[in-house]
Amino acid sequence: MQDRGVPHGGGLGAGGENLLYLTDAQLRKGIEAMFFAYRGFTADPDRILARHGYGRAHHRAVHFINRWPGTTVNNLLSILGVTKQSLNRVLRTLIDDGLVESRVGTRDKRERNLYLTADGAALERALSDAQRARMRAAYRQAGPEAVAGFREVLEAMMDPELRRQFEGAAETVE
Amino acid sequence: MQDRGVPHGGGLGAGGENLLYLTDAQLRKGIEAMFFAYRGFTADPDRILARHGYGRAHHRAVHFINRWPGTTVNNLLSILGVTKQSLNRVLRTLIDDGLVESRVGTRDKRERNLYLTADGAALERALSDAQRARMRAAYRQAGPEAVAGFREVLEAMMDPELRRQFEGAAETVE
DNA sequence: AGTTTATGTCAGCCTTGTTGACATTCCAAG
DNA sequence: CTTGGAATGTCAACAAGGCTGACATAAACT
Secondary structure, three states: OOOOOOOOOOOOOOOHHHHHHHOHHHHHHHHHHHHHHHHHHHHHHHHHHHHHOOOHHHHHHHHHHHHOOOEEHHHHHHHHOOOHHHHHHHHHHHHHOOOEEEEEOOOOOOOEEEEEOHHHHHHHHHHHHHHHHHHHHHHHHHOHHHHHHHHHHHHHHOOHHHHHHHHHHHHHHO | OOOOOOOOOOOOOOOHHHHHHHOHHHHHHHHHHHHHHHHHHHHHHHHHHHHHOOOHHHHHHHHHHHHOOOEEHHHHHHHHOOOHHHHHHHHHHHHHOOOEEEEEOOOOOOOEEEEEOHHHHHHHHHHHHHHHHHHHHHHHHHOHHHHHHHHHHHHHHOOHHHHHHHHHHHHHHO
């Protein structure tokens, strides 16, 4: 009843023993690794955010505003995949607290261009420093070849539209 | 001010050009890859859960009860990292809906041993089939070497206690 | 002039996390 | 046997952060 994708006996011609890693047990290990690793991945920022009275939603907003200064609300909505009401609540507190500045668009005055203030940039730096430190330690421990594989699997796991946004992000900087 | 971990000019003796992947930009790419990939990772189960009126908390509970049949509430608490009140609410609905069975412990009658019913196992299978399909596709696309690297980086990113639970899970099955 | 688009906002609902308080059950030490 | 502590369950209250729906406003487009 349960489709295992690849028979344990192997022998699909190309690959063979290389496909051992596609057994259910191996896939489940990958699933649990994602679960536990994501917890570690967010643990340090979560602690910093808690001290400021913020949550992950604030982190995501601050991250992507820092990433693309001057981005519009609609851009942010499509990146974050939430409703405008939900984003607006988070953005409202960040603006009121003086971490984010919202300027009326020059080309199109309906749009709001979002920027981090000095305080916002400071929080962003604290958060990303912590997260990069964790990522750097993991990268160091695993080595360059592992990192390349890590990135390949993650990219393959994204939804196609999200991958496009991710790759778009890449073009902008690299 | 910002510690980049490794100077761009390289020359730290061991490594050198291999450490390019530790620049801030590369680390940030890894961070965003985690963010977008986790969205993809949870997208399929989320859709299934929504049809049943459940959320991710139910998925996690069902997953780990399936993983360790007869586990106690306390075990589950430490794996999931939530409060007993929060878990209890989720568990309550799963038990009331007939997906989970809670048997009084034999050795220690204060404990409750948790098991999936036939319905619970069916939901678990639907969820994990979807998630495994996504993982399998990503693994196939990336190849075995990439998968090994993926797992290495993820394990290095976990908190030590979580890694112990993850490795414990490995022993149980493999 | 009328329509569409971008944004903001209000109200209400849900899930899932939290803390605190308290009851029950039962093992184990005195 | 009694008492202390551990494991569990439950009630209440609260908050973050998702969601939908409705509505307002201003600007741009046609």
